[in-house]
Amino acid sequence: MKEHNDKNSETSINIKKVQEELVHIMNNVKDTKLPQRAYQILRLAIRDLKLMPGKTFLEREMAEVLGMSRTPVREALIRLQTEGVVRLIPRRGFIVEPIETDDLRETYEVVEVLEGLTAKLATDKIDDQELDDLEALIDEQERALKENDLTEWAKHDDLFHFKIINYADNKRLTNVIEVHADQLYRTRLFTINKRPLPFRSIVEHRAIIACMRANDGKAAQESMQSHRKRARNEILKAL
Numbered sequence: 489m490k491e492h493n494d495k496n497s498e499t500s501i502n503i504k505k506v507q508e509e510l511v512h513i514m515n516n517v518k519d520t521k522l523p524q525r526a527y528q529i530l531r532l533a534i535r536d537l538k539l540m541p542g543k544t545f546l547e548r549e550m551a552e553v554l555g556m557s558r559t560p561v562r563e564a565l566i567r568l569q570t571e572g573v574v575r576l577i578p579r580r581g582f583i584v585e586p587i588e589t590d591d592l593r594e595t596y597e598v599v600e601v602l603e604g605l606t607a608k609l610a611t612d613k614i615d616d617q618e619l620d621d622l623e624a625l626i627d628e629q630e631r632a633l634k635e636n637d638l639t640e641w642a643k644h645d646d647l648f649h650f651k652i653i654n655y656a657d658n659k660r661l662t663n664v665i666e667v668h669a670d671q672l673y674r675t676r677l678f679t680i681n682k683r684p685l686p687f688r689s690i691v692e693h694r695a696i697i698a699c700m701r702a703n704d705g706k707a708a709q710e711s712m713q714s715h716r717k718r719a720r721n722e723i724l725k726a727l
């Protein structure tokens with residue numbers, strides 16, 4: 489349905505094009521309950537920069553893209569707003585939250601310390617097979633970098649950190665880190681082409697694993713924390 493020629497028209501999107509952008513995510517989200525489904529699709533689309541930071545969308549357009557009515561979409565948007573991912577515009581739609589330097593700095597300051605802690609806790613719990621798996625993941629990162637496939641690199645990098653968080657086996661710690669994970673992932677993707685190729689990450693990842701193998705939790709903690717801090721400085725500079 490065509491709206492009157494009012495101020496809403498400037499935000500109108502090409503529905504088909506956005507659908508094409510989201511088709512991969514839509515096929516992968518298995519939730520069948522509509523509000524949950526809308527939430528997952530929008531969350532991943534924003535995380536993967538399919539819906540770009542700072543961009544405005546109308547609620548009715550997004551409902552059309554997702555092939556559902558406005559009610560589940562609105563429910564999903566309200567949830568995403570409480571998570572700081574979007575900002576609702578009354579009677580219009582929503583803005584994907586832009587990536588703000590101050591916000592990021594605060595997030596990194598918290599997550600760096602917590603991730604350091606995951607490396608320390610994981611050192612006490614991890615076995616040789618799991619260490620081998622982590623090393624295989626670093627090999628994958630290196631291979632992706634050599635092939636200049638930064639998306640693939642980002643995926644394996646994320647998995648590496650995610651696995652260490654899991655090996656730490658502390659639900660509260662995991663929850664706090666996960667709250668910020670999407671935002672950090674989105675920023676990494678956003679800046680990936682504007683910073684030096686992350687070869688240093690490979691070296692630092694290997695150092696973290698070496699500390700774990702040596703059963704030196706304190707050293708693993710410090711190398712993880714400084715790895716994240718170094719990456720943070722690069723990312724903030726690239727923004």
Ligand SMILES: [Zn+2]
Nearest residue numbers: 645649689715
């Ligand atoms: Zn890393």
